[in-house]
Amino acid sequence: MDLLQGTLDVLILKTLSWEAMHGYAISRWIRQRTDNVLTVEDAALYQALHRLERKGLIESEWGLSENNRRAKYYQLTAAGRKQFRAEATEWRQYAEAVFKVLETASQ
């Protein structure tokens, strides 16, 4: 299933709301969480990461990975955290509304 427009950003923010992660870990985490239902193309993921950093929603720094390799870690900024809360609420409301309509139609 392809991602709806704009979904990727909020997924990344959600992912990073736990802890700082590098790109590969984020990709893996999203795949696992959605039970491979949502396929996130890596190219899109990395573009989104850099776009979000430019927007100041996340910031990055180089650190050591689990296997002792140099990796670029991303974490939420204060602005990013705020943005995530706002977008999450919006998404929830949106999804509920769509869901409600679909339920009604099936009766």
Place this chain on the structure above:
Amino acid sequence: MPRIPGLRRAFRLPWVSAARVQREVDDELRFHLDMKTQELIDAGVPPHDALQQARAQFGDIEYTRRYMHRTDRGRMLQEHRAELGDELRQDIHFSLRQLARNPGFTAIALITLALGIGANTAIFSVVHGVLMRDLPYAEPTRLLRVFSTTEGYQSAVSPADFNDWSKQSKTFSALAASATSTVNLTGSGVAERFKQARVSANMFQLLGVGPTLGRAFAPGEDAESAPRVVILSDGLWRGRFGADPHMVGKHITLDGYATEVVGVAPPDMRYPEPVDMWLTSRFTARELTDAGRGARWIDVIGRLAPGVPPEQARSEMATIARRLELQDPRHNTGYGVRLVAMQDELVGTVRQPLIILLAAVGFVMLIACANVASLMLGRTAAREAELAVRTALGAGRGRLVRQLLTESICLALIGGTLGLGLALWGTRVLVALAPPDIPRLYDVRVDGPVLLFTIGATALAALLFGAIPALHASAGQLASTLREGNRGSRTRPGSARARGALVVAEMTLALMLLAGAGLLLKSFARLREVNPGFAAARVSTFTVTLSPVKYETLDQQRAFATTLLDKVRAIPGVDSAGLTFGLPLSGAGFVLSFDVIGRPAPAPNAEPAAQVRMASAGYFGAMGIPLKRGRAFGPSDRNGAPRVFVISEETAHRYFPGEDPIGRTIQFGWTRHGDRLTGEIVGVVGDVRQAKLSGDLTPHAYVPFDQWPVDELTVVMRTRADPTVTLRGARAVVESLDRDLPVYDALTLDTLVSKSLGQPRFYLLLLIVFAGLAVVLAAVGIYGVMAYTVQQRTREIGIRIALGASAERVVGMVVRRGLTLAVLGVTLGTAGAYAVTRVLHSLLYGVGERDPLTFIAVAVLLALVALLASWIPARRAARVDPLAAMRAEG
């Protein structure tokens, strides 16, 4: 994964190269692909396929790589910019805190700057308004004033010449004539005297001025026979007629004639000068022919035809003038034409003094900047420890210089703002103080170009006084300061030398200004000593002009003059009174040439000529003009009695050298009434100054008022009582004789004399203010440096005192250093003044521009001020307690 929050931000490099951004993007992508490949291998994909699959699953790697790179570059730039902004904010914040922490320094620096910038802006606003602002007419640079010239002097133009020029010239698209005088407005409310200009009908079109109400004059309306029409000035229309929107078409009574108002001029129509109304020229048929060609009394302007350069007009007008010489040799022999740009002519003689004032005030500005620079140097020296610590902690030299410059700019901006406030006030004061004969004062205001000047001056100031300390701080001696310990006992030799140089520069400039002010002062004193030729004390004067309708005949004018004089003499407090036309120092009057009967006829244009004045019996006595020989006019010199003249000593001297003029008969040329005036010289009186106190004496010839009456009557009264009370009595007398006759130019002769000194007084006052400011600033400068030196050398001075140096020795030591600077400055200043006071030449009267006494006086004065300014800190040095000094520094 070890991470310290915020650490990255703290150590972030200010600039990341493009190559490094690219490398990081590549590293990030490689890490991802490696991890993915490993994952696939772990899941059982053969290693040689794994990498390929990882790449395939990634998507468009190349595009993503470029996208990441571009985004990161954008982010870096953005952050870099934000960082610079942050630093600037920090610098400004820090600067303001620094300034607030040293209120004494800040106050002195700000006052100095505000005075410098304020004075400069105020003077510039005057210079801009008077000299530089475009005239409010269409294409003002195409407008030329046209004069007649003879023997190198320019004169007004005769209507006949104007008429012929207009007809013959092709290089001017139009020529227009004007003449100003006064006019009585009667009928509605009190009779009042107003300034009028009589203009040719094309004047408004030529200038490109459209009336705000009604219309301009129509062609032909300036003919003698045309109905009388008038255009009101905006001020008169509002002030006298309550801005009546239906004014056009109404009739008003001017000099007794019903005159139709056809228009109202816009407020900035001020040609030929700010007048209350414009009437049409109405030249008579006689004035326009050869018969009237000798009377030159109108002003002419021309608008160059499109594409015609002034030189072409000049040569064409010269040709026309030669033609007229041949046509009417009697009146026009030796007469040429001179063209001057209208703006230059308008500004004329005030250009040079105003530019000198601007230069003088510029000097004040330089001194102010030197002073602030010196203050800042002193403070930079005191802050060396702080600066050194900041350097040690990693602040780059550039950053430090930027910090110091920010402080300078903050100071300059605040000083500039204060200065602008000062200038707004100062400009008003200047315009109020300026003598009314400085043209275009109404165009002086603080507006866009003046604001630009202020901003420029502020920026220049910041650069001037900010650059020196900044350069100094970057000179790279800071590290050694820290190493050697800053105990306040060391003076950096560079800093002391720089401050010394600044003080010398200040003294130099101050001396030049002082020399200029001294010369003007001496010149002014000389001017005050000039004998105007009459005894001004307790003499007052007023003028009335008779309406040509009511006083149509000369006999009516004579009768009025006689009655008026009798009644004025009867006013209590009046000792004696007389009538004249053309008071001394007023510049009013006219020149006529005359022949001495019995002498061979002089060559055309080489006849004797004199300022002709009408004078009644009693005029010389009332004025206090001394009779030198013969007799003055008496009651018997009436109309019908033999014609007589009284001449001035200069006339006698110039035209009757070595002979007795009394008894000689002279004959004047053309007069206003068309007759030739012939009579005998009966007396010689002392000379009076015709237009101003300075300048050469002009020959005068007086005619009995009754034998040549005029409609403009100026009464002079020598009084015992308060002249203002007498003037009130005179107004009552005039009103009792003619209710419609306004009294004007009512003043005392003392005021008249004082008015004639208006411009010299104004320039002197300003130059004294600037020189005073310069001296005070220079004194503060030398005081500051000496005080600082004493403070820096407290320990050394303490040791000297402990070793037995007397107080006098210590004072001498400090004062000597101050005096060395002062003497150097005074010497350089004298040399500078010697070089530049030449520009004052035209402003000086009775004093050479390199007057040695003045130069010596100002040099001594400035040296004394410097002595005092260094003596105060020297006294403090002498009172240093040696023990305390050494303990504190130990």
